[in-house]
Amino acid sequence: MSLSSKKISKVALFLAFVFIIAYFVINSLDNTYRLPPKPDIRINDSTLLGVDTNDNGVRDDVERWIYQTYDTYIPCIKQDISVESSSGEFYTTTIKECNGEPVQYHQIIREIAMQYARAYQTILKNPENYEKNIELEDAAYYCNRYFTINMEDTNKSILIDHTIASKLKAVQLNTQSRIKAYEKYTKQLNGTIYEFEQGFYKKYCDFDVDTLLNN
Numbered sequence: 001m002s003l004s005s006k007k008i009s010k011v012a013l014f015l016a017f018v019f020i021i022a023y024f025v026i027n028s029l030d031n032t033y034r035l036p037p038k039p040d041i042r043i044n045d046s047t048l049l050g051v052d053t054n055d056n057g058v059r060d061d062v063e064r065w066i067y068q069t070y071d072t073y074i075p076c077i078k079q080d081i082s083v084e085s086s087s088g089e090f091y092t093t094t095i096k097e098c099n100g101e102p103v104q105y106h107q108i109i110r111e112i113a114m115q116y117a118r119a120y121q122t123i124l125k126n127p128e129n130y131e132k133n134i135e136l137e138d139a140a141y142y143c144n145r146y147f148t149i150n151m152e153d154t155n156k157s158i159l160i161d162h163t164i165a166s167k168l169k170a171v172q173l174n175t176q177s178r179i180k181a182y183e184k185y186t187k188q189l190n191g192t193i194y195e196f197e198q199g200f201y202k203k204y205c206d207f208d209v210d211t212l213l214n215n
Helices: 003-030 060-069 107-125 130-149 164-172 176-187 209-214
Strands: 076-084 090-098
Touching: 060 107, 060 164, 107 130, 107 164, 107 176, 107 209, 130 164
Parallel strands: none
Antiparallel strands: 076 090
16 A cells, blocks of 8 residues: 555544544534524514424423523522520521532423423413313323322432422413413313312323433
């Protein structure tokens, strides 16, 4: 093999190596979650459903709020301490201390929030279809309930926000037209009696619970 051929072979091997590295880097980037761009407020709030550029059933500003709010948190612990009152008596009180490095929220809390958001968006789209809307809103509630009180079958550390529904609703219903559409839906429920579901709450999650728990 001539000297020039050896040089060409080395260059070819180097380029092949660079290509392989670039492939894995790009593939890794493609697998990361990409938030939609921040929408223009005037455009986003000028219509009932707003802007949903990735067409996943969740408004872009709501999706961004979910992933930014439930990104990381500071771990907290509760402990009982003995406190002396002004009269000299001692009593026990509980304090919460939050310190340490931020910890990543489990993906499950974001999935629960996204399920709620899809339900609210569907309600805004068609508030008259109250039977379907109740089904969707209740499913999000039962899914959240599974992870708050009924998840004895896993030792995963999942920090669940018990007020996630009310917080999300405030973000979702941020204009008068959206508030009125949601009220139109809720007014249809007056006088209607619904029994609380009893049973296997996990089935109401619209995402793959087992896969996320095993990650």
